Amino acid sequence: MATMVSVGNGEIWAEDSGEGAGAGGEAGGLPLVLLHPGVGDSAVWDLLLPALTARHRVIRYDARGFGRSPAPTAPYSQVEDLTAVLDHFGLDRAVLAGSSMGGATSISLALAAPERVAGLALFVPGVTGYDGLMAPGFFEQVGELAAAGDMEGIVRLGLGLWGAAGGGTPEADPVAADWLRAVLPAWFGSAGLQREDAPAFDRLAEITAPALLALGEQDRAEVVKCNEEMAARIPGCRLVRLAGSDHYPTLREPEAVARLIEELHAEAAR
Helix, strand or coil, X not given: CEEEEEECXXXXXXXXXXXXXXXXXXXXXXXXXXXXCCCCCHHHHCCCHHHHHCCCCEEEECCCCCCCCCCCCCCEEHHHHHHHHHHHCCCCCEEEXXXXXXXXXXXXXXXXXXXXXXXXXXXXXXXXXXXXXXXXCHHHHHHHHHHCCCHHHHHHHHHHHHCHHHCCCCCCCHHHHHHHHHHHHHHHHCCCCEECCCCCHHHHHHCCCCEEXXXXXXXXXXXXXXXXXXXXXXXXXXXXXXXXXXXXXXXHCHHHHHHHHHHHHHHHCC
């Protein structure tokens, strides 16, 4: 069931699958929350939902300005919004599966409120407090293209950076192109309003929840390096290398991503 969730100075769209087929047991009792990347909205989980909702209560939501969530009108924090979603659905504790931006938010909550995070399934995750994830000059190029009104140029630029496994162009990779095209309003609408959450990279050793980190071997070298360093810092973290993935693992290898989420969920439920 879809609903609008009140968050500080705004609202966001969220969807709750209800209890999954396996909800009667201990594993099914842990809800699963899906957090999307900045290069797509919650639709990036569509290919995985049938498998996940058959076994678990699954909640996904669109960050402010993404998908069906209104654009922000006041300063906000991603981790505070995640906390508001958990509170709205009455979740004291959940397994978090986050991709890229969603991974960074998941990590931030695991550090700010570890009692609320039962497990972390991280896919090509970002992390606050780490320099060098963005390609040099990226924001300048985006600004120049936007000033010229060339939104398709921004899509082409983004796929060239993050979509190697799909061919790196809108023509070769229409689904990823559509996802990226749809989030451009969120990129510009959140400028100056999203407050970056507290630096987390140097605190990764404090994470106590079971964790799995899957990187895309065809992702940008800077992201791969960061992900390797993150996995090495998180205690007991299982590092998985997805050979067929770039920055869109839920599109490139949805079955593998679903399987890894299930494995992490099972570990968290023990």
